[in-house]
Amino acid sequence: MPIIKCLAAAVVMVLGVEAGLFRTQETPCSLPDIDLDDEIDQLLEKLPKDFIPIVWRGFQYFLPGLEIGNLNVTGMNKIKRYGPVVPYCMKAESMVQVDLVNMGEVALTVPWRICSGQEGTATLHAEYSRFTAHLVFDKEGSSGKYLAWTDRFPTLPVMTHNIEFVVKGLGKGGEIASFVMSKLITTGFQDLWKKGFFVNFRKAMLRALQENNEVI
Numbered sequence: 001m002p003i004i005k006c007l008a009a010a011v012v013m014v015l016g017v018e019a020g021l022f023r024t025q026e027t028p029c030s031l032p033d034i035d036l037d038d039e040i041d042q043l044l045e046k047l048p049k050d051f052i053p054i055v056w057r058g059f060q061y062f063l064p065g066l067e068i069g070n071l072n073v074t075g076m077n078k079i080k081r082y083g084p085v086v087p088y089c090m091k092a093e094s095m096v097q098v099d100l101v102n103m104g105e106v107a108l109t110v111p112w113r114i115c116s117g118q119e120g121t122a123t124l125h126a127e128y129s130r131f132t133a134h135l136v137f138d139k140e141g142s143s144g145k146y147l148a149w150t151d152r153f154p155t156l157p158v159m160t161h162n163i164e165f166v167v168k169g170l171g172k173g174g175e176i177a178s179f180v181m182s183k184l185i186t187t188g189f190q191d192l193w194k195k196g197f198f199v200n201f202r203k204a205m206l207r208a209l210q211e212n213n214e215v216i
Contacts, residue, residue, distance in 0.1 A: 029089040031137075036085040039146055040098050044081065046208035050074040053203050059113060069111035071196075076204040078105030082130060087137065094137035096147070099158065102129045108196045112169070120169015122178070124193055127162035131155055131198075133205075149205055155198050163189045 052070045059067040082099040089095070104127045113119035134153035137146060165182035167174050182189045 029092045029094045031087045031089070031094055034146065036087060036096055037081065040081050040085050040096075043147060043205075043208055044079055044100075045077065046211055047076040047079060047204045048073075048207055049077045051076075051204065051207070053200050059111075062112075065115045067113050069113075071200075072109045072111075073200045073204070074107050074109065075102070075105035076201065078103070079201075095150075096135050096137055097132060098135070099130060099132050102126065102131075102197075104128060106197065108193075108200070112167075118169060120167060120174075122165070122167045124163070124165050124189065124196065126160050126193055126197075127164065129160045129193075129197070130158040131201075132158055133201075147209065149202070149209055155201060157194055157198075160190060160193065163193050165189055 051073055053073060054070060057070060059069045062068045079100050079102050082101045086097040087094065088097065104125060106129075107123050107125040109121050109123045111119065111121050133155045134150060136148045136150045163182055163186065165178050167178035170177075
C-alpha cells in the first residue's frame with residue numbers, strides 16, 4: 001500500500017506541474033495560420049552544405065608534435081523534418097516544435113598533421129540521429145521572418161545510433177583502430193558528438209534564419 005500511495009501522490013504532483021506549464025486559457029496566443037510544415041522544410045533547405053564555425057584559420061598546436069586545423073561541418077542541409085510541426089502556446093507566445101532527423105549525412109571533420117610531415121583528417125559522424133527543436137513564431141512578421149531561434153528551450157536528442165570516429169592519413173590500420181576505439185568508448189564519443197553537433201546545428205540555424213523565410 002505505501003508504494004501505491006507514493007505513486008498516487010506523484011501523479012497528483014505531475015498533474016499540478018502540467019497544469020501550470022501548459023494551461024493556455026489565462027494566457028492565450030494566436031497560433032499561426034500558415035503551412036508550418038512547408039515553412040520548416042524551406043528553412044531546412046537553407047541550412048549550409050558545409051561551413052567552418054570558428055573565425056580563425058589554419059593549424060594550431062594541440063599536443064607535442066601534433067597540430068589540428070579548423071573544424072569543418074558538412075551535411076547540415078541534408079537534415080529533414082520527421083513528422084508534422086506542432087504549434088503551441090507558452091506564456092502567451094506562439095511556438096513551434098519540430099522533430100528532425102539526420103540520416104548519417106552530417107559530419108564533423110578536423111584536419112591534423114604531425115611534425116614528421118604526415119597529415120590526414122579525423123571525422124566524427126552518427127549513422128542516425130533524431131532530435132527535437134523549438135522555434136518562436138512571429139505572427140506579424142515584424143522581423144521579416146516568420147520563425148526565429150530561441151535559446152529558452154535546448155535542442156534535445158531523441159535517439160542517436162552508431163557513432164563512428166575515423167582517422168585517415170595513418171593507413172588502413174589507423175582507420176580500423178579509430179573505428180574500433182569509437183565502438184569501445186561509445187559513451188565518450190556519443191557525448192562528443194552531441195556537444196559538437198548541437199552547438200553547430202544552432203549556428204547553422206541562425207545562419208539560415210538570417211535569410212528572409214517569410215511566406216507570401
